[in-house]
Amino acid sequence: MNHLILVPILLPFLTALLIMLPPIHYSAQRRRWLSMISTALLLVVSVVLLLTIKQQGLTFYALGNWQPPFGIIMVADLVSCIMLCLTAFLALGAISYGSAGEDEKGSFFHPLFQFQLMGINGAFLTGDLFNLFVFFEVLLIASYALLIHAGGKNKTRATVHYVILNLTGSAVFLLALAILYGTLGTLNIADMALKVTQLPDDNLMLVKAGALMLLIVFALKAAILPLQFWLPATYASASAPVAALFAVMTKIGVYALLRVFTTIFGEQAGPLQGxxxxxxxPFGLATMLLGAIGVLASQDFRKLVANLVLVSVGSLVVLVAVQNTAAHAAVLYYTVHSTLICGALFLLADLIATQRGKAQDRLVAARRVNQPVLLGTLFVLCAISVAGLPPLSGFIGKVMLLQAAFGANGQYWLWAILLLSSLLVLIGLSRAGSTLFWRVSGMQKAEERVQPLQLFAVLWLLSASLLLMVFAGPLTELSFAAARQLADVLGTIQSILPGSGVLP
Incomplete structure (x- = not known):
């Protein structure tokens, strides 16, 4: 067994424990350095795991050597490894920004951050639905505390809404798992994919009900219309490094949709296929359009970025529904691009707000920022990338989305809404930029400057767009390889359950 699979889960867990122990706990600098070094090491481990899986193929780790479908397993394939690398890359930028001073505005920032990384990585690596629920709860518990970090009325209100909705989602998740386990006798994803092909007609409607309940839960996590209303206020109220990390949270819901409804309820599922x-x-298209309108109507920059997250979620969910290799490859590439650029925008919004005085990030006339050239350049680069203009990665991602929909039912609806939403996003960002940097009133204050760690964090995340463009060839090939591996349900079953035989 490849023990490296457990490292992305164990590393942040052990780091969180070490940070809470003396003498590290009593020194802010020690906490920061340990957290940043651990996150950088997590990125290295994730990349090594990705290269290993690319060479050797899908592999799994059976805890306690209890072989599937009876034991707990962690499964590493190209899709999960890409998501691990994305999370680690994003987390390094967020934790670096937080270490510039944001972490000291509340208690236990670094341990909670690491526990959330543990939950996110576990959700990507788990091979059964019950442990997906467990890791969801781990990351959500950490996110509750991180969301209210540094306190405040707006944070408290948003946290209450966020907690209530997610507790409701957890209850529905458990009920769905109970129905599926009662009918299929397993929650191992590969075993479920096999059992669905042998499902008696008497249990067909029960399994369908359980699957649709999972759809509701994952739609809530991904913030798909009409379950998206919690996201703008929640993300806008979070502190900058927390909001940046939260950029990947909706993608966990998209990943769960992709994994469950491709592997379990994919082409081999008979009457339950698709x-x-x-x-x-339809709800993906509506989410995309609603997010774009939200970008245009936003009255502050943080909510504008939160609505950009909705636009990206809608784009991804529509492609999940297409269910072909090109669509899934586009989902993976665009997930990486949109998550990192939105994370950079959340950090940039905080830097701009800090230098605008009482107006903060509201899109109104305010005093001039102290570093207009630096912040303006960063804003333009982020705007070009997130709007999908050439030559940065957003353009490549949008082209992949358009190409993946070619020949699909309703392709012209997708093309029209995707291009319209891109236009609305471009108008909204142009309006925001002109307001933030050109509508000036009052004097600037010289003492407010971007700190080195903050600048590094934004440049780190923004560099992803350049890397995705420069290495577009090999990265799109990797995306297609991951999509083909995801679609090879028979190969997955044979790798995890070698004695199960072949599908009919």
């Missing part, structure tokens, strides 16, 4: 597609397609 049962989520008729829901994901």
């Amino acid at each position: 049962l989520a597609n008729s829901w994901l397609w």
